[in-house]
Amino acid sequence: MDFEKTVARQALIEGGKIVVEVGGHSILLCRLQGEVLAVQNQCTHAGSRLEAGLVAEGSIRCPLHGVRFDLRSGKCLNVRLGCAPLRCFATRETGDYIEVEVAERQACTG
Template sequence: MSFVKVCPEEKVPADGAIAVEVEGTPIVLARSGGTVYAVGELCSHAEVSLAEGEVYDGTIECWLHGSCFDLRTGAPSNPPATRPITTYRVKVEDGYVHVAPDAGAPA
C-alpha cells in the first residue's frame, strides 16, 4: 500500500477538519483527540462537504442536517444518514500527514 504526502500536520486544526485532494479524490482530514483521520468529503445523506462540519468525540457532524459519522469506520451514528462515508488509511511521519488513496479502515 502506498501513501501520498498531503500536508503538514499543523494544517489540520485541533478538533476540526479541512478539505484536501489526494490523487484527484476530495477528502476531509479531521483531527479528534489528537489523532488525524481521513474520510470522503461528502455526507452520504445530502452530499455536502463535511469539511465544514464539527468534529468531536471521534465523529464528524454534517453541518446541514446533523448526521454524525464515526471517523474510524465511516458509520453513521444518527439519522438522517443511513449509509457510511468512505474512510482512508492515515499516517503521520516527520510532521506530515500521508493518506493511502485506496479506501479502507484507518491503519
Template sequence: MPNFVKVAELDELNENAGLMVELEGEQVAIFLVDGKPLAVQDKCPHRGAPLSEGQRTGTVVRCPWHAAKFDLVTGKVLNPPARRDLHCYKAETRADGVYLSLERDATSNESSS
C-alpha cells in the same frame, strides 16, 4: 504494505477544525483527534455537504447541512438523514507531514492490532 501520499503539512491540522484535502481527485476530510489523524470522504452521502466543515465532538462529526452524524473511526452513520456509511482512509503523520493511503478498500480507521 499500502502506498501513502503526502497531502498536508503538520501545521495545517488542529484539534478544532477539519481539513479538506484532495487525493487522486477525491475530496477527503481529515480530523485530528487526540493527536491522531482520522480521514473520511468529505462529501456527506445524504446531500454532498462538506464534512470537513462539520462540527466534531470526540470521534463523531456532524454534517453542517442536515445534522447527520458519522463515526470517524468506523465511517458508520449514527444519525439520519444520511443512510450510507462513509469511506475511510488510512492516515498517518510523519515528521514532514500528513499522509493518506492510496488503497481504495480501506473501510475503517480502526487499528488492526
C-alpha cells in the same frame, strides 16, 4: 500501500479539520486525541460537503441536515436515516507531513 503527502503536520491542530485532494477524492482530515482520521468529504445522506460540519465527540455533523458520522468507523450515527457509512482512508505522519493512502479502504478502523 501507496501514501501521498498532503499537508504539514502542524497545519492540523487537535480538534481541527482540513480538506485535501488525494487520488481524485475530496478527503476530510481530522485530528482527534492526537490521531489523524480521514473520511470522504461528502455526506452520504444528501451529498453535501462535510468540511463545514461540527466535529464533536469523535463524530462529524453534516451542516445541511445534521446527520452525524463516526470519524473512526465512518458509521452513520442517525440510525433512523439508514445512511451509508463514509469511506475511510489510512493516514500516517511521516517527518513533517501527514500522508493519506491513495487506495480507498474497505472499512474504517474501530
